[in-house]
Amino acid sequence: MPHRPARPGPSRRTVLAATATGTSALASGAPAVAAPSVRSRPPATAQPPTRELRELLREIDRDRIEATVRRLASFGTRHTLSAQDDPHRGIGAARDWIHAEMRRYAAASGGRMTVELQSYVQQPASRVPTATRITNVIATLRGSVSPERIHVISGHYDSRATDVMDAVSDAPGADDDASGVAVVMELARVMATRRPASTIVFAAVAGEEQGLYGSTYMAEQFKAAGADVQAMFTNDIVGSSTADDGTRDPYTIRLFTEGVPSSETPAQAAVRRSVGGENDSPSRQLGRFVRDTADNDATGLHVRVVYRRDRYLRGGDHIPFLERGYAAARFTEPAEDFAHQHQDVRVDEDGTRYGDLPEFCDFGFITRVARVNAAALWTLAQAPRTPRDAKIVTSTLTNATELVWARGTEPDLEGYEIVWRETTAPEWTHVIDVGDVTRYEVDLSKDNVFFGVRAVNRAGNRSPVAFPAPQN
Known part of the structure; x- marks a missing residue:
């Protein structure tokens, strides 16, 4: 007989009613600028911001973000060549300049933050005609409890004009991607004086416009070292709330999350085809976690999770991490204006201004994007690890579902929750508190719903959800 927990298990009626409550998605009084996606009540797994998190978010400074974008644009061009x-x-x-600023932030960390120039020489390749040094600026804030767990946030500091090989013309790159670098640098500044439980890496990478060279090198270094990268976010084109038709949506940010993993093996694909899970990759769970922790009044921004790896036929710096099996996602503004992206600075005959200039950025919007990143990143760093070895026991045919997982080693671990949803639902809708156990049986059929497991610590921080595999 399958083992049941010592505490009484919920009846079918109890399970069907077990839901949690969340917080409102927009700041009070904010314009109701709806994205095309469906707005609904927060998912059952929503995590209200703590007082500690609210204090951190209040320190994010709009004026500093604007100053960073303008400073980066002032270098004329930041083309990789x-x-x-x-x-x-x-x-x-x-x-x-980025390196000097990061070192200045690190000086306030009491030795917990270190800054390095991660360089290599890229031999001639696509969009790199001659051997070229590619350098990432990386600030690492070491975790105080589980330093081996790593969370990465990045933006790319290189820029381009209309011709991707033009390394001479002005390419201020304010939106693409000084805005993303400004987010990374502001979070490094604010978090440097704090003590995250796990490690946070703040990276300004180069070579993105030429072919994701800097981020590929960074991801490969993590992989070669066997690093436990739990999550990676790239912020790329997060500077404007105005679309090419002039409409504005200053209260939505897109988050692109892949479904079927880029690193999926044939054996894993066979299991997925058998049990489902096309919408339950680690990156999709990461996207749900961002919405759970950052779509609320503390950030003032709605997180629109997009079920794609990236924009249509396009890509960014999270992809090298996805290809190496890491959970990763991309933040991008709600609708792009292509007159101010990958364009020579000029005025057309009809008076249209082209070029990626600071005056086309919305610095209040970038500040809210930074708060979304901070809410997700800080909660990840403080939360317990996503449960490992989560499985659904399949050795016996039954209409109940038994789940097992490995217990985490965090000293402040409180216990676990089982979440579930209908197979047609995009968000987790039900939560069951099962306590500090590693095995639990739910009176619901695994044929009809999807299950997940997440960890909870004593402070109430919850991990991303682990999607269980079958266990024979």
């Missing part, structure tokens, strides 16, 4: 030794213009000047 531009000058690396000019102190005023080119990617080298931008690199050195």
Whole structure:
């Protein structure tokens, strides 16, 4: 007979009624600017922001973000093939300024934050005609409890004009992607004085416009070291709330999350085809976690999770992480204006202004994007690890569902929750508190619903959900 927990299990009626409550998605009084996606009540797994988190979010400074974007744009061009030794213009000047700023933030960390220039020489390849040094600026804030667990946030500091090989013309790159780098740097500044339980890496990467070179190198270094990267976010084109038709949506951010993993093996694909899970990859669970923790009044932003790896036929710096089996997702503004992205700075005959200039950015919007990133990243860093080895026992045919998982090692671990939803539902709708156990049976058929398991610590922080595999 399958083992049941010592505490009484819920009846079928109890299970069907077990839901949690969440928080409102928009700040009080904010304009109701609806995205095309369906707005509904918060999912059952929503996590209201703690007082500690609210205090952190209040420290994120709009003026500092604006100053960072304008400073990066002032280097003229940050093209990957531009000058690396000019102190005023080119990617080298931008690199050195970012590095100096990160070191200044680290000085307030009491030794917990270190900053490095992660460099390699890219031999001639696509969009790189000659051997070129690619340098990522990386600040690492070491965790105080579980430093081996790593969470990464990035933006790319290189830029481009209309011709992707033009390393001379002005390419201010304010939206693409000084905005993302400003988010990363502001979070590094605010978090440097704090003590996350696990490690956070703040990365400004190069070579994105030429082919994701910097992020690929960073991901490969993590993989070669066997690093336990639990999550990675890239912020790319997060600077404007205005679309190409002039409409504005300053209260929505898109988050792109892949379904079927890029790293899926043939054996894993066979299991997925048998039991489902196309919408339950680690990256999809990460997307749900972001909505759970960051779509609320504390951030003032609605997180629109998009069920794609990236925009249509396009890609960004999270993809090298996905390809190496890490959960990763991309933040991008609600609708792009292509006159201010990948364009030479100019005024057309009809008076249309082109170019990725700071005056086309919405700095209040970037600040809210930074708060969304901070809410998700800080909660991830403080929460327990996603349960490992989550399985559904299939050795005996039964209309109940027995789940098992490995217990975490965190000293403040409180217990676990089982979540479930109908197979047609995009969000987890029901939560069952099962306590500090590693095996539990639910009086629901695994044929009809999807299950997940998440960990809870004594502070009430919850991990992303683990989607169980079958166990024979």
